[in-house]
Amino acid sequence: MPNIYLYTKKTAALAVLLLVVAALNSDANAQVKKSAAQGLPIVAPQQVGFSASRLNRIDSLLNSYTKDHRIGGVVALVARQGKIAYWNASGYSDIKNNKLLQRTDLFRIASQTKAVTCAAVMMLYEEGKLLIDDPISKYIPEFRNSQVIKTFNEKDTTYTTEPAKREVTIRDLLTHTSGIGYAVIGSKEMRAIYVKNNIPVGFEPRKLVLGDRIKALGKLPLAHQPGLQYTYGLNMDVLGYLVEVVSGMSLDAFFKERIFNPLGMKDTYFYIPAEKQSRLSKVFKSNNKGIVEENEDKVDSAGVNTIYPLVKGTFYAGGAGLSSTAYDYCLFLQMLANGGTLDGKRLMSPHTIRLMRINQIGDIPLGMSPNKAGFSFEVVTEKGATVGPWAEGTYAGGGFWGSNYWVDPESDLVVQIWTQGGGWLLGDMINKFKAMVYGALVDDYGNKFKK
Structure with a gap:
């Protein structure tokens, strides 16, 4: 069982509830223990270079945010050398019903989907099915002869265009430099254009088909000339359809057959089966006092379906x-x-993964970040490594509702901290968590700085 901080006046009643929740989640926890023996074993922190007492201080950090509902619930996991040294949950998956968060609960991971799609594209690249610098129109003809917005009238959402100077390539899509924007959460110009043309953001309950919407997107203008700037957008959605076109499989089927099943990923879905839906955490939103409340609506405050x-x-x-x-x-x-590779099963080549986790945008700025973009990942630069304790070459990502991860090759770390809506305090918690993870890493890794 995770070490969960219990904050309520009705301690006895919730203690009983905790036993009930534990029973309900026993099957999920048993499955994790069984699979962990094959995938990621759980070990004492000192076996992989951590101070146990320092690492366990993370409990207090997480509890300090969840005890008064500044954050609803959070799961944190720290693995080193392929072994789990810390894995804990704090707070609630459902505050209204006093349902405590379990470390095996499911989360909407939103943009963390992008790394999986990127891996799928690169697997097809390894098989000679496509080239990174191919124009996307080679596979999705609707992207041929793209236009770029020249002027935009905010009053009636009309616009003028000029021809793109070159075709959008797969590389442009992998690096978010294509000029494709985002529906709902993108710029006002692209939001307006995409709403008018029924282009979804990706959190989709309607009976839509990916290929239909991506073909429609291909006929719409770009926000800027391809390859000239970084614009976070629907690039990986386009690449998801590319995977379907090239492989002849739905993206869902490709993920299951080529990635999830070989890795033993038994709890990752586009649409969660009925028997597992009770394990999905609620989405939370912050009120004006910085306290989270369950999102009662089917559409959250940002206009996004949940x-x-x-x-x-x-x-x-x-x-x-x-x-x-x-x-x-x-x-x-x-x-x-x-x-x-994992458990003797090779999915990709290390040389291909190197392409994913290095700077692929050159001197193009990544917004206000000191870091750069690889293929789907944020890549920590020398300057970025001075901001916090992670090493240069670390690659990272996250999701819309507050799930975050990073992989630090130099320290041999895989780290995750997930929540489902943390408001303005989320960054504060993550930065403190990051400091505590590296502050607990006390093996010979640190000795090189003394030489």
Whole structure:
């Protein structure tokens, strides 16, 4: 059982509730223990270079945010050398019903889907099915002869365009430099254009089909000339459809057959089966006092649907659609950290993974970040490594509702901290968590700085 901080006046009643919840989750926990013996074993922290007492201080950090509902619930997992040294849950998956968060609960991981889609594209690249610098129109003709927005009238959302100077390539899509924007959460211009043309953000309960919407997207203008700037957008959704075109499989089927099943990922889905839906954490939003409340609506305050994992949907969004557990996703990250293999099963080559985790945008700024972009990942630069304790070359990502991860090759670390809506305090908690993880790493790794 995770070490969960219990904060309530009705301690005795909730203690009984905790036993009930434990019983309900016993099957899930038993499955994790069984699979962990094959995938990621749980070991004493000192076996992989951590101070146990220092690492366990993370409990108090997480509890300090969840005890008064500044954050609803959080799961944190720290693995080193392919072994789990810390894995804990704090707070609630459902505050209204006093349902405590379990470390095996499912989360909407949103943009963490992107790394899986990127891996799928690179697997096809390894098989000679495509080239990174191919124009996307070679596979999706609707992207041929792209136009770029020249002027935009905010009053009636009309616009003028000019021809793109070159075709959008797969590389542009992998690095978010294509000029494709985001629906709902993107710029006002692209939001307006995409709403008018029924382009979804990726959290989709409607009976839409990925290929239909991506073909429609291909006929719409770009926000800027391809390859000139970084614009976070629906690039991985386009690449999800590319995987379907090239492989002849739905993205859902490709993920299951080529990635999830080989890695033993048994809790990762676009649409969660009925028997596992009770393990999906609620989404939370912060009120004006910084206290989280359960999101009662089917659409959250940002205009984003939250009910989508619980329906029988048909839209496999390569940029945002998955739900998973921290353990399941750690299997995927550990495969990348291992150079493409896990439990003797090779999914990718280490040389291909190197392409994913190095700077692929040159001197193009990554917003206000000191870091750069690889293929789907944020890549920590020398300057970025001065901001916090992670090493240069670390690659990282996260999801819309507050799930975050990073892989630090130099320290041989895979780290995750997940929540489902943390408000303005989320960054504060993550930065403190990061400091505490590295502050607990006390083996010979640190001795090189003394030489």
